Amino acid sequence: MTGPLVGDVFGAVVRDAFAVARGVGVRPLAGGRLPRPVIEIVERDDGLITGVMADGYLAEPDLWPAHDRRALDLVHGRVLDIGVGAGRAALALQERGVPVTGLDISPGAIAVSRARGVRDLAHATVEEHAASGQLYDTFLLMGNNLGLLEGRERAPAFLAALARMASPGARVIAQGTDPYGTTDPVQVGYHKRNRERGRFGGQLRLRLRYRDLATDWFDYLVCSVDELSELLAGTGWELAALDATDAPYYVATLVQTEGLVHAEGHRV
Amino acid sequence: MTGPLVGDVFGAVVRDAFAVARGVGVRPLAGGRLPRPVIEIVERDDGLITGVMADGYLAEPDLWPAHDRRALDLVHGRVLDIGVGAGRAALALQERGVPVTGLDISPGAIAVSRARGVRDLAHATVEEHAASGQLYDTFLLMGNNLGLLEGRERAPAFLAALARMASPGARVIAQGTDPYGTTDPVQVGYHKRNRERGRFGGQLRLRLRYRDLATDWFDYLVCSVDELSELLAGTGWELAALDATDAPYYVATLVQTEGLVHAEGHRV
Numbered sequence: 001m002t003g004p005l006v007g008d009v010f011g012a013v014v015r016d017a018f019a020v021a022r023g024v025g026v027r028p029l030a031g032g033r034l035p036r037p038v039i040e041i042v043e044r045d046d047g048l049i050t051g052v053m054a055d056g057y058l059a060e061p062d063l064w065p066a067h068d069r070r071a072l073d074l075v076h077g078r079v080l081d082i083g084v085g086a087g088r089a090a091l092a093l094q095e096r097g098v099p100v101t102g103l104d105i106s107p108g109a110i111a112v113s114r115a116r117g118v119r120d121l122a123h124a125t126v127e128e129h130a131a132s133g134q135l136y137d138t139f140l141l142m143g144n145n146l147g148l149l150e151g152r153e154r155a156p157a158f159l160a161a162l163a164r165m166a167s168p169g170a171r172v173i174a175q176g177t178d179p180y181g182t183t184d185p186v187q188v189g190y191h192k193r194n195r196e197r198g199r200f201g202g203q204l205r206l207r208l209r210y211r212d213l214a215t216d217w218f219d220y221l222v223c224s225v226d227e228l229s230e231l232l233a234g235t236g237w238e239l240a241a242l243d244a245t246d247a248p249y250y251v252a253t254l255v256q257t258e259g260l261v262h263a264e265g266h267r268v
Numbered sequence: 269m270t271g272p273l274v275g276d277v278f279g280a281v282v283r284d285a286f287a288v289a290r291g292v293g294v295r296p297l298a299g300g301r302l303p304r305p306v307i308e309i310v311e312r313d314d315g316l317i318t319g320v321m322a323d324g325y326l327a328e329p330d331l332w333p334a335h336d337r338r339a340l341d342l343v344h345g346r347v348l349d350i351g352v353g354a355g356r357a358a359l360a361l362q363e364r365g366v367p368v369t370g371l372d373i374s375p376g377a378i379a380v381s382r383a384r385g386v387r388d389l390a391h392a393t394v395e396e397h398a399a400s401g402q403l404y405d406t407f408l409l410m411g412n413n414l415g416l417l418e419g420r421e422r423a424p425a426f427l428a429a430l431a432r433m434a435s436p437g438a439r440v441i442a443q444g445t446d447p448y449g450t451t452d453p454v455q456v457g458y459h460k461r462n463r464e465r466g467r468f469g470g471q472l473r474l475r476l477r478y479r480d481l482a483t484d485w486f487d488y489l490v491c492s493v494d495e496l497s498e499l500l501a502g503t504g505w506e507l508a509a510l511d512a513t514d515a516p517y518y519v520a521t522l523v524q525t526e527g528l529v530h531a532e533g534h535r536v
Contacts, residue, residue: 004315039307039319047272049477051307051319186480209317212454 004214011108013040013210014086017054018112028211045205045217046190057086057143058116064088067175067246068142074173074253077137080165082126083145087113094119101136103129126161136165139172146176146252147220149231151203154219159235163256172237172254179222181248200227228252272482279376281308281478282354285322286380296479313473313485314458325354325411326384332356335443335514336410342441342521345405348433350394351413355381362387369404371397394429404433407440414444414520417499418487419471427503431524440505440522447490449516468495496520 017038019025028036038054061069072092077099081090084102086109093100094117101120102113110123122129139162141148149155162172179202182188191201202222208215223231229239232254241253285306287293296304306322329337340360345367349358352370358381361368369388370381378391390397407430409416417423430440447470450456459469470490476483491499497507500522509521 002314004317037319037321039321041309041317041319046270046480047482048480049272049309050479051305051309053305053307211318212314212316214315 004209004212006216007213008106008108009040009208009210009213009215010085011106011111012213013038013054013108013208014057014106014112015108016210017058018086018115021055021058039210041209043207043209043214044190046186046193048186048190057088059088061088061092065246065249067243067249067251070243070245071140071142071173071175071251074171074251075138075140076171077167078135079138079140080129080134080136081140081142083141083143083148084113084118084121085109085143087116087118089140089142090118091116101134126158126165130161130164134165135167135170137167137170139165139170139174141172141174144175144177144222146174146228147204147222149221150219151200151221152231155221155231156235159232159237163236166256170256171240172252174252174254176225176228176250176252177222178224178248178250180224202227225250225252272477272480274484275481276374276376277308277476277478277481277483278353279374279379280481281306281322281376281476282325282374282380283376284478285326286354286383289323289326307478309477311475311477311482312458314454314461316454316458325356327356329356329360333514333517335511335517335519338511338513339408339410339441339443339519342439342519343406343408344439345435346403347406347408348397348402348404349408349410351409351411351416352381352386352389353377353411355384355386357408357410358386359384369402394426394433398429398432402433403435403438405435405438407433407438407442409440409442412443412445412490414442414496415472415488415490417489419468419489420499422487423489423499424503427500427505431504434524438524439508440520442520442522444493444496444518444520445490446492446516446518448492470495493518493520 016028019027020038028038040052040054042050042052079093079098079100081100081102084090084104087102090100090102101122102118103122104110105125107123110121113121149158194201194203200221200223204220204222205217206220207217225242232238236257237254238257239252240255243251284296287295288306296306308320308322310318310320347361347366347368349368349370352358352372355370358368358370369390370386371390372378373393375391378389381389417426462469462471468489468491472488472490473485474488475485493510500506504525505522506525507520508523511519
């Protein structure tokens with residue numbers, strides 16, 4: 001018995017989903033013959049496992065959840081699309097004439113976004129990209145990517161990197177999900193065990209799997225708005241607006257607190 | 269870090285797929301709100317992982333692969349549907365007025381088949397069911413369930429149990445898949461390692477997972493027709509007909525060799 005290889009799971013998923021959507025290239029087949037849908041596997045550290053249909057990563061805006069479309073309407077100026085994925089948001093912004101840079105740590109995602117027409121891409125973490133000296137007016141975290149804040153350990157460094165790339169008046173547009181509206185004992189028990197370990201209830205410990213590949217385990221944050229506010233305290237960012245029309249999904253708009261804007265002003 | 273619970277994965281999958289199809293009962297939701305497709309996870313002992321859309325288990329015959337419809341036309345007399353699952357084949361046979369018993373080791377599958385209208389069901393292994401003294405004219409193994417032969421260790425006992433339930437002239441109608449038409453190095457390497465361990469190349473070592481449940485590891489055979497013939501030698505069953513129109517998928521018809529029919533004749 002062996003195990004999966006550590007690799008670029010998300011990149012492989014969107015590469016195959018793109019091949020299926022185009023009908024070109026190597027595509028997953030059942031029994032070497034019947035087309036097979038591309039399904040990303042998300043495994044949680046308590047053994048919970050979920051299959052996610054990958055076609056959503058390539059969807060046109062008319063197929064998005066309404067809150068994703070509204071999030072896109074909140075951007076202004078130069079946009080950094082953090083976790084560009086297969087480029088669905090970056091392509092929609094480009095079509096509107098909005099200047100957008102797609103950022104991703106997945107080489108496969110960068111390759112698919114480029115093949116689909118995203119013009120400005122960077123394969124880097126937020127810290128690495130901040131070193132490039134580029135400034136942005138909007139940091140866009142679509143598709144639950146508020147989760148990239150991970151938790152109390154990671155969030156300050158992540159938000160500080162955004163602050164280093166922030167033009168005056170910059171905002172973060174981040175989509176999240178409140179995980180606490182459930183009575184499912186599997187979820188309620190997980191949240192409880194997380195809190196007992198000093199983590200946020202919805203601080204998920206996950207790895208992604210696809211075919212023979214797996215990622216390392218990583219944290220991904222699903223949090224309430226109150227928890228988000230707690231996480232922002234002292235980071236130089238604060239909650240300026242909230243769209244919770246489609247609760248439990250929400251779109252948070254963060255702006256820099258005055259002190260940080262001032263401090264950043266000195267650096268520029 | 270904990271692990272999944274051992275449980276009736278397939279039963280949970282078809283129960284949820286049935287709830288989704290009816291729009292009634294507890295259904296899987298993303299974020300507690302958006303409907304989520306029911307996806308069964310199949311994990312192989314080399315780390316390969318695959319998501320399978322569960323709606324196929326409930327599909328009407330017009331949505332089946334053509335070889336499944338042709339397999340159904342090959343039955344005669346009293347039918348034992350081995351691995352009845354969510355009852356798709358048993359329901360189609362009932363509609364034709366064919367007497368059919370649905371057999372499954374999954375309690376959840378039995379419950380869903382009953383709720384969908386399958387009238388005669390048994391929750392048992394083939395050995396346990398053989399002890400009931402019922403006789404059948406056709407043993408139906410749909411949906412790749414030739415795989416239930418597992419390999420050289422399990423096949424003789426499985427086929428002997430069918431022989432004990434066989435009316436004179438009984439046949440097995442079994443759908444299989446030849447796995448060797450691939451050049452995918454992940455598959456070719458797996459087949460090679462299997463053979464080095466004295467197993468059939470396509471003797472898959474699998475477990476099923478869904479949400480917080482997993483099965484124990486089990487063997488499931490995907491074999492060529494030549495390998496099937498090897499496996500049948502000395503079991504009292506032989507290959508009488510083969511429908512390979514939709515290769516690599518095939519439908520094998522097995523009949524009892526004369527010696528065994530004779531021996532069975534003494535028992536009746």
